[in-house]
Amino acid sequence: MPGLGALLAFIQTPLGAVWLICTLVITWLGWYPLRRYAFRKFPGPFGLPFLGNLPQIAAMDTTAFLTSSAVKYGPVCKVWFGTRPWVLINDPELIRRHSFRWPARPANFASYFHVMTGENRAIDRAGVVLAEGEAWRRTRRVFEASIIHPASLAAHVPAMLRCLGRFTARLDRHAGSAQPLDVAAALGDLMLAAMGQIAYGVDFGCEEGADSSASNSSGVAGELVAALRDLFETMRMENATAYLPLQLMFPALEPLWLWAAHHMPDAKQTKAMRARSKVAEVSRLLMEQWQANKAAAVAAAASGGAGGADGGDRAGGFKEVGGGISSSSFMAAMMEGRRGAVEDRLSDIEVIGQGFTFLAAGYETTSAATSLALFLLATHPEAAARLAAEVDAVLGGGRELTAELLAEKLPYTEAVIKETLRLHPGITFLVREATEDVDLGAGRVVPRGSTLCMATHAVMHDPDIWPEPEAFRPERFLPEGSAGGGGSSSLWPTAGGNNPHVWAPFGMGTRMCVGHKLAMMASKATLVSLCQRFSFALHPKQPLPLKLKTGLTYGPADGVWMTVTRRG
Numbered sequence: 376m377p378g379l380g381a382l383l384a385f386i387q388t389p390l391g392a393v394w395l396i397c398t399l400v401i402t403w404l405g406w407y408p409l410r411r412y413a414f415r416k417f418p419g420p421f422g423l424p425f426l427g428n429l430p431q432i433a434a435m436d437t438t439a440f441l442t443s444s445a446v447k448y449g450p451v452c453k454v455w456f457g458t459r460p461w462v463l464i465n466d467p468e469l470i471r472r473h474s475f476r477w478p479a480r481p482a483n484f485a486s487y488f489h490v491m492t493g494e495n496r497a498i499d500r501a502g503v504v505l506a507e508g509e510a511w512r513r514t515r516r517v518f519e520a521s522i523i524h525p526a527s528l529a530a531h532v533p534a535m536l537r538c539l540g541r542f543t544a545r546l547d548r549h550a551g552s553a554q555p556l557d558v559a560a561a562l563g564d565l566m567l568a569a570m571g572q573i574a575y576g577v578d579f580g581c582e583e584g585a586d587s588s589a590s591n592s593s594g595v596a597g598e599l600v601a602a603l604r605d606l607f608e609t610m611r612m613e614n615a616t617a618y619l620p621l622q623l624m625f626p627a628l629e630p631l632w633l634w635a636a637h638h639m640p641d642a643k644q645t646k647a648m649r650a651r652s653k654v655a656e657v658s659r660l661l662m663e664q665w666q667a668n669k670a671a672a673v674a675a676a677a678s679g680g681a682g683g684a685d686g687g688d689r690a691g692g693f694k695e696v697g698g699g700i701s702s703s704s705f706m707a708a709m710m711e712g713r714r715g716a717v718e719d720r721l722s723d724i725e726v727i728g729q730g731f732t733f734l735a736a737g738y739e740t741t742s743a744a745t746s747l748a749l750f751l752l753a754t755h756p757e758a759a760a761r762l763a764a765e766v767d768a769v770l771g772g773g774r775e776l777t778a779e780l781l782a783e784k785l786p787y788t789e790a791v792i793k794e795t796l797r798l799h800p801g802i803t804f805l806v807r808e809a810t811e812d813v814d815l816g817a818g819r820v821v822p823r824g825s826t827l828c829m830a831t832h833a834v835m836h837d838p839d840i841w842p843e844p845e846a847f848r849p850e851r852f853l854p855e856g857s858a859g860g861g862g863s864s865s866l867w868p869t870a871g872g873n874n875p876h877v878w879a880p881f882g883m884g885t886r887m888c889v890g891h892k893l894a895m896m897a898s899k900a901t902l903v904s905l906c907q908r909f910s911f912a913l914h915p916k917q918p919l920p921l922k923l924k925t926g927l928t929y930g931p932a933d934g935v936w937m938t939v940t941r942r943g
């Protein structure tokens with residue numbers, strides 16, 4: 376074989392050796408032959424070297440691509456995020472089992488975030504979303520203590536209603552103007568204001584003014600809204616820094632991408648880092664304000680005077696409202712430990728990390744869900760009429776909205792929100808790391824360390840579970856609409872074939888959304904307050920069909936434009 380002899384001779388030269396090494400390295404990095412072999416039994420779309428399925432993801436949007444792959448390739452398949460395979464699980468029983476079994480988020484998931492975070496990497500890592508082990512348990516307990524327990528949840532209703540009072544006054548001024556309103560942006564202002572009051576007892580000064588522009592917040596609130604918007608925008612694949620696809624394509628070079636993204640940021644990276652720094656700075660200022668108040672209270676007590684939060688304006692700080700921060704609040708739980716348990720007291724960096732998470736999670740997901748509910752009501756007048764009738768019946772005769780009414784007396788309103796979240800869940804898939812080899816049946820064994828991706832959006836659109844899955848039918852979540860009987864529990868409906876694990880917009884298992892009760896309360900209170908006073912119709916400015924996009928969350932791509940009128 377003269378050709379082989381010449382090749383062997385060539386690779387013994389210095390140039391030939393370099394060529395051989397480069398070829399092996401590129402093959403190894405780009406194709407990962409062993410990895411492809413390990414996943415050979417998993418069906419799925421063909422993945423290009425280096426890029427995997429990134430071109431399809433960019434062209435179709437992540438949610439559309441994952442859902443269509445799950446439908447096409449069955450209950451267990453794989454897709455390639457660059458050079459890494461994600462095992463896509465599209466079977467309710469497997470999703471339930473594995474969401475509960477694996478508490479860890481994939482290590483490479485954190486890498487994707489960290490490319491974008493720059494100097495805020497430590498804060499990102501300390502936040503409950505990416506924290507692991509004991510740090511995760513400790514930080515999660517703080518959220519649980521302040522926004523899941525029924526008593527603490529009920530204590531947040533007055534703050535939500537205060538914000539809604541101001542927000543409906545803003546809409547009332549707007550309703551006379553016949554201008555289109557982007558309700559997604561306006562509700563972002565509202566939810567940020569609510570998160571400020573609920574978590575910190577402060578007024579960010581959101582939702583003032585009365586024009587139709589994207590957001591009416593100014594000052595710190597305006598900067599915070601802009602930062603949060605940039606933060607979510609730069610998490611969308613098409614708006615993200617070029618270092619993100621590089622990280623996905625060449626994960627072995629992660630230290631290089633981290634360094635370069637931090638020291639030689641492109642424009643999108645600069646925007647992402649600036650946005651994250653702003654949110655982190657606000658979280659730090661809130662922590663410092665709390666510390667200063669505490670120190671002042673201690674000093675006042677020592678000198679025999681009154682101290683503590685008094686609801687006033689603080690120089691250079693945020694205005695405190697509703698008596699300032701309460702002892703059962705999120706801030707107090709972070710700073711003093713849950714119910715005073717010193718071992719639960721968070722470090723400064725953890726406090727900033729959780730504050731960051733609270734503001735970001737509370738702002739985007741809940742406002743998107745509520746604006747999508749308004750969109751669906753505007754396009755389904757019979758549902759809007761039924762909701763308005765329920766609200767009128769419950770709040771007739773000038774009755775005030777209360778925590779009890781919200782929890783017990785508004786089943787149709789709750790069904791509207793659940794059906795909105797089924798159709799358009801704010802997060803469309805759950806990711807976990809398999810920390811042991813996992814046998815998924817039919818000879819498909821997922822190697823330890825792999826990423827499991829639970830395709831919850833696909834399950835919530837499965838026609839075998841949800842007849843006519845694209846239809847908006849809140850009745851599915853009421854006893855009258857539960858095919859096969861069942862009714863609905865407060866969170867898990869028994870619609871959808873009586874399987875309690877087929878409705879999962881808040882995820883499930885150990886990493887399930889810790890804000891799910893707060894989100895339901897805030898969305899319900901908002902729908903009730905708005906539909907009591909106003910009617911919403913789509914404005915011609917609203918493109919149809921509605922375009923949704925996946926970034927960190929899944930929501931309206933270009934706002935939700937509506938005309939608001941006062942109800943007669």
Ligand code: HEM
Pocket residue numbers: 474503504505515518732733734736737738740741744796800801802805806879880881882883884885886887888889890891893894
């Ligand atoms: C409609 C609104 C919301 C939706 C659809 C939503 C959805 C989700 C989903 C799907 C997850 C991942 C769950 C999993 O992996 O199993 C999650 C996690 C999380 N959510 Fe939410 N969420 C919403 C509102 C909120 C709010 C208001 C907060 C808090 C202020 C919040 C805080 C969190 C946190 C901290 C995590 C991470 C939990 C952990 O890793 O242990 N979410 N959310």
